[in-house]
Amino acid sequence: MNLDRTHDPARRSWVSSANGHSEFPLQNLPYGVFQRGSGVHVGVAIGDMILDLTVLENLGRIKVGDVPVFQAGELNAFMARGPADWHRLRVVLSDLLDVASAPPEEEILFEQTAARMNMPFYVRSFTDFYASRAHAANVGAMFRGAENALMPNWLHLPVGYNGRASGVVVSGTAVRRPTGQVLQQGSTTPVYAPTMRLDMEVELGAVVGTATEGGGTLTPTQADEAIFGYVLLNDWSARDLQLWEYQPLGPFLSKAFATTISPWVVTRDALAPFRTPIPPKEHALLPYLASDEPLGFDIAMEASLVPGAGAPLSLCQTNAKHLYYAPGQMLAHLASSGAPICTGDLLGSGTISGPDDSSLGSLLEITENGTQPLRFPDGQERAFLEDGDQISITGRCTGPYSIGFGSCDGAIQAAHLP
Amino acid sequence: MNLDRTHDPARRSWVSSANGHSEFPLQNLPYGVFQRGSGVHVGVAIGDMILDLTVLENLGRIKVGDVPVFQAGELNAFMARGPADWHRLRVVLSDLLDVASAPPEEEILFEQTAARMNMPFYVRSFTDFYASRAHAANVGAMFRGAENALMPNWLHLPVGYNGRASGVVVSGTAVRRPTGQVLQQGSTTPVYAPTMRLDMEVELGAVVGTATEGGGTLTPTQADEAIFGYVLLNDWSARDLQLWEYQPLGPFLSKAFATTISPWVVTRDALAPFRTPIPPKEHALLPYLASDEPLGFDIAMEASLVPGAGAPLSLCQTNAKHLYYAPGQMLAHLASSGAPICTGDLLGSGTISGPDDSSLGSLLEITENGTQPLRFPDGQERAFLEDGDQISITGRCTGPYSIGFGSCDGAIQAAHLP
Numbered sequence: 055m056n057l058d059r060t061h062d063p064a065r066r067s068w069v070s071s072a073n074g075h076s077e078f079p080l081q082n083l084p085y086g087v088f089q090r091g092s093g094v095h096v097g098v099a100i101g102d103m104i105l106d107l108t109v110l111e112n113l114g115r116i117k118v119g120d121v122p123v124f125q126a127g128e129l130n131a132f133m134a135r136g137p138a139d140w141h142r143l144r145v146v147l148s149d150l151l152d153v154a155s156a157p158p159e160e161e162i163l164f165e166q167t168a169a170r171m172n173m174p175f176y177v178r179s180f181t182d183f184y185a186s187r188a189h190a191a192n193v194g195a196m197f198r199g200a201e202n203a204l205m206p207n208w209l210h211l212p213v214g215y216n217g218r219a220s221g222v223v224v225s226g227t228a229v230r231r232p233t234g235q236v237l238q239q240g241s242t243t244p245v246y247a248p249t250m251r252l253d254m255e256v257e258l259g260a261v262v263g264t265a266t267e268g269g270g271t272l273t274p275t276q277a278d279e280a281i282f283g284y285v286l287l288n289d290w291s292a293r294d295l296q297l298w299e300y301q302p303l304g305p306f307l308s309k310a311f312a313t314t315i316s317p318w319v320v321t322r323d324a325l326a327p328f329r330t331p332i333p334p335k336e337h338a339l340l341p342y343l344a345s346d347e348p349l350g351f352d353i354a355m356e357a358s359l360v361p362g363a364g365a366p367l368s369l370c371q372t373n374a375k376h377l378y379y380a381p382g383q384m385l386a387h388l389a390s391s392g393a394p395i396c397t398g399d400l401l402g403s404g405t406i407s408g409p410d411d412s413s414l415g416s417l418l419e420i421t422e423n424g425t426q427p428l429r430f431p432d433g434q435e436r437a438f439l440e441d442g443d444q445i446s447i448t449g450r451c452t453g454p455y456s457i458g459f460g461s462c463d464g465a466i467q468a469a470h471l472p
Numbered sequence: 473m474n475l476d477r478t479h480d481p482a483r484r485s486w487v488s489s490a491n492g493h494s495e496f497p498l499q500n501l502p503y504g505v506f507q508r509g510s511g512v513h514v515g516v517a518i519g520d521m522i523l524d525l526t527v528l529e530n531l532g533r534i535k536v537g538d539v540p541v542f543q544a545g546e547l548n549a550f551m552a553r554g555p556a557d558w559h560r561l562r563v564v565l566s567d568l569l570d571v572a573s574a575p576p577e578e579e580i581l582f583e584q585t586a587a588r589m590n591m592p593f594y595v596r597s598f599t600d601f602y603a604s605r606a607h608a609a610n611v612g613a614m615f616r617g618a619e620n621a622l623m624p625n626w627l628h629l630p631v632g633y634n635g636r637a638s639g640v641v642v643s644g645t646a647v648r649r650p651t652g653q654v655l656q657q658g659s660t661t662p663v664y665a666p667t668m669r670l671d672m673e674v675e676l677g678a679v680v681g682t683a684t685e686g687g688g689t690l691t692p693t694q695a696d697e698a699i700f701g702y703v704l705l706n707d708w709s710a711r712d713l714q715l716w717e718y719q720p721l722g723p724f725l726s727k728a729f730a731t732t733i734s735p736w737v738v739t740r741d742a743l744a745p746f747r748t749p750i751p752p753k754e755h756a757l758l759p760y761l762a763s764d765e766p767l768g769f770d771i772a773m774e775a776s777l778v779p780g781a782g783a784p785l786s787l788c789q790t791n792a793k794h795l796y797y798a799p800g801q802m803l804a805h806l807a808s809s810g811a812p813i814c815t816g817d818l819l820g821s822g823t824i825s826g827p828d829d830s831s832l833g834s835l836l837e838i839t840e841n842g843t844q845p846l847r848f849p850d851g852q853e854r855a856f857l858e859d860g861d862q863i864s865i866t867g868r869c870t871g872p873y874s875i876g877f878g879s880c881d882g883a884i885q886a887a888h889l890p
Contacts, residue, residue, distance in 0.1 A: 178638060179638055205719045205720060206655075206660070207716055210662050211662075211717065213720075213721055213724075214724055215633065215634070216633070216634040216636055218634055218811055218812075219596075219597060219637070220811075220812045220814050220817075221812055233809060234809040235625075235758065237624075243755070244625075244629075244758065246758045269729065269888070271651075295809065300720070300721075300722075301623045301625070302616070302623060302631075302719075303602060303633035303718075303723065304633050304718075304723075305721065305722075306632055306634070310806075311811055312810075340653065341664070387725070390664070391650040391651060391726075391729050392728075392888070393638075393639055393725060393728035394639055396638050470687070470810070
């Protein structure tokens with residue numbers, strides 16, 4: 055991907071809060087959807103403000119193709135337009151917000167703190183991968199023993215499963231503790247009870263823009279180009295439900311109650327300066343999956359636990375560059391058998407764990423399956439999440455300039471009584 | 473469920489083809505979506521005709537609630553209305569088509585043979601279960617050995633996984649042979665090749681009408697009532713892809729390329745006379761899943777293989793009554809952890825295999841994993857499906873009257889070259 059003037063680190067905006075340490079400088083321009091009065095509008099984050107694209111399009115100040123794309127309260131119509139239109143609008147918005155332009159007279163800016171963010175796009179399907187080698191090895195060892203930790207297929211393909219698109223919620227949505235079947239230790243008969251092992255998973259989510267037609271396949275580079283942008287993703291997991299239910303058809307209700315994403319879709323275009331090579335492969339990949347392109351991303355991610363009472367505790371610092379398979383490879387694999395790829399398909403990376411103890415992306419790994427509880431400075435302990443706990447995931451890219459993803463937050467509500 | 477005059481076996485229609493041996497007598501009235509000129513209309517099958525509900529609603533001859541529900545080319549708006557409205561319209565249509573009524577003057581009938589059927593509803597999610605004990609035991613033994621055939625969880629919950637809603641297609645849609653990673657015998661390195669073990673699975677599909685709100689749970693009886701109707705379903709499966717990819721997260725691309733459903737949704741209401749008790753349970757189910765109600769269905773199902781050249785071969789005669797878990801129990805389980813249930817969710821039963829050799833619902837079982845090929849009278853053999861083969865599944869209920877499901881057909885096209 056070429057860098058152009060939209061990536062120029064020297065450019066500044068007339069929205070003064072965008073210049074400085076904002077996650078949303080002029081070089082970022084992520085897309086989101088927010089409530090404005092009784093309407094649901096599409097906007098772009100700039101500093102601590104939102105540029106209202108729904109209003110701009112209504113005013114005729116921006117135009118993408120022949121029909122409006124920002125009037126339906128979701129990004130899908132715009133995402134379906136494809137990379138050329140995405141880039142054209144990025145240039146227009148970058149110029150419009152540049153300090154060299156005059157601030158427009160209309161009411162096109164809205165304060166982020168006053169905005170209630172909605173789901174940015176309609177999720178057509180949610181597929182979750184398992185693409186961090188450290189995570190797959192750590193969890194595999196706990197569930198199946200060290201000798202069966204990494205299955206033989208893992209080094210040849212990005213292992214994944216289909217999740218539940220209707221369970222994806224936007225940051226800030228409360229997460230109800232799920233109830234389900236668990237097999238208590240020493241028993242052979244399950245009980246139906248609220249999960250006692252509620253976990254988070256730190257993931258990167260890739261949002262598909264352009265659809266395939268008629269079961270067409272994609273090279274990893276083509277797949278990378280079909281991805282509109284990226285969000286932070288928390289794949290909430292009930293470990294006790296998972297252990298009991300997952301054989302032989304995979305995780306099901308243990309991950310179906312909620313998946314949280316951050317509200318701003320950071321575009322592929324904005325992430326161009328933060329590309330990294332994919333980690334070297336132990337076995338050569340088959341040609342349909344192999345790539346020499348730098349399809350990875352250097353995105354520093356951090357998860358924190360904010361207890362109902364007391365100060366937050368940092369849980370991990372990890373990085374998307376640890377992923378063994380890049381998002382473009384995940385999507386190329388998904389398309390490889392003829393599965394239709396649709397606008398709004400969401401691909402989770404799987405928990406991103408790095409090589410060391412401070413970079414583990416799930417409590418399952420951090421607390422060694424609950425045996426080594428976390429200790430807060432005030433004496434509180436956590437093996438898994440308690441009611442009232444909030445998990446916040448943040449992401450940041452640092453290079454010629456620095457951009458952020460905003461925050462992916464969810465707080466745990468008590469279970470409904472069975 | 474009460475039987476009422478819409479179930480009266482003595483009633484006849486002024487559509488004469490509905491009286492006799494039609495799958496679609498006055499007592500059935502299944503819903504489908506068809507192409508009419510440049511429009512996409514909702515209709516009800518009656519004999520060899522389709523009653524056009526989109527036109528009837530436009531004419532003001534039928535009315536469901538305050539806003540039109542049959543103008544969007546899919547059943548979802550009507551399905552979301554709930555059981556009271558479903559039943560009210562059934563009574564209206566039953567009376568309208570009764571021989572005692574005068575045939576209307578308008579052009580509201582359309583010949584089925586002239587109709588191109590579309591997907592009857594927008595599939596919000598597709599969840600596939602594994603609820604036939606014989607099938608789970610047969611396949612488990614082949615994939616994991618006899619001692620691990622039935623996992624410990626199987627007798628306590630309906631095991632399932634999420635499929636790909638965007639891959640569900642209507643009967644008559646060609647199915648492209650998928651290409652994917654397979655591990656050839658004796659090798660430790662996979663190749664990317666067209667599947668050599670393409671299979672069908674005979675299933676019943678349950679179509680959710682009414683959604684849950686806010687992660688609400690459902691009893692099996694409530695879940696049964698939330699199901700609008702049923703279709704025949706063929707869960708195409710690439711067994712070689714499946715064997716290599718499915719551990720530890722379950723089937724993925726091996727079942728993502730296509731799932732075929734029959735075009736007519738036979739309503740829960742129409743199936744009322746064909747209820748059966750659920751098979752007795754080896755272990756008592758937990759209260760959220762247990763039911764003494766007759767939530768099963770006596771639906772005789774048959775699959776045939778129609779080769780590109782030569783006469784069709786019947787593959788199996790099975791019955792939905794063999795399912796260990798009823799559709800209402802599958803949906804109750806899906807809702808039990810707080811997963812949202814949406815209008816248009818489709819639940820596959822899993823392959824329905826019965827206790828004897830003539831009632832096996834997949835080629836994997838029929839040919840004993842390909843080792844005992846089928847023999848056609850003309851000498852052709854099949855271990856798995858070849859290009860040009862068509863699978864047709866039919867379903868029929870026989871009791872005070874007899875109704876059918878129409879046909880669920882798909883023919884195999886050659887793979888795209890990798």
